[in-house]
Amino acid sequence: MTPQERLTALGLVLPEVAAPLASYVPAIRTGDYVYTSGQLPMVEGKLMTTGKVGDEVSAEDAHSLARICALNALAAVASVAGGLPNVVRVIKVVGFVASAPGFTGQPGVVNGASELLGEVFGDAGIHARSAVGVAVLPLDAPVEIEMIVEVR
Template structure:
């Protein structure tokens, strides 16, 4: 088991199997030493971990938990691409989309669920640039979607 996967387990999580794409895309795309993930939904065993709009149907805390699940799904896709999460040398960028009630303005707090989790697991390598964007709706009515860019070494 990689050191990163061990930290994930110590945090109380398990790296899932790579989810099957829900449409016409691939889970990751590699360009040199960068890996781009497709947007990852908070799917657990093929089903959404939550649904609805944040600030209306979903609490900030539950949405932040969903953001962590999205990160786990992204890391599973990256592992399938490179074989070992210890090959990640830097989390470069995180983009989070939050399905938001019309007056909800705490998207940045929701996506902290992803950012803080990455910092805990990857430590200094987990520091990253980030965007947190409120949207009207996400696929399958999930509250959060996260995509990542990471640097890897062979």
């Protein structure tokens, strides 16, 4: 199956690329690589929820939000790579989790993004990763995901 067919089988559709919130672009291609800016859990231009994970937002909900972030990142990648079929492999994912004091489940939250990439790209979706707890994210988002992918 192609990545697009896998998305369809999952009941997902690539969204419109989220408009930048400041002075940057959602993704940029240089040579055989695409780097995305951090992607928030936006759906149809609206942030799905706000707050800190481990306080106002549960780890399970944040896991689902990380999937949305990854889907938004894939839309940004596709927009500069000529579509998902041109993705060779996912190289690196960085996940930022706005964390309540004492919350240490950042890796489980960012798994939401990593699992989606594996479902869409199979072995080519296996990647290096960092999961970082932070005090606050833009718009008080609970999760932000960025990635680097190799393209043809």
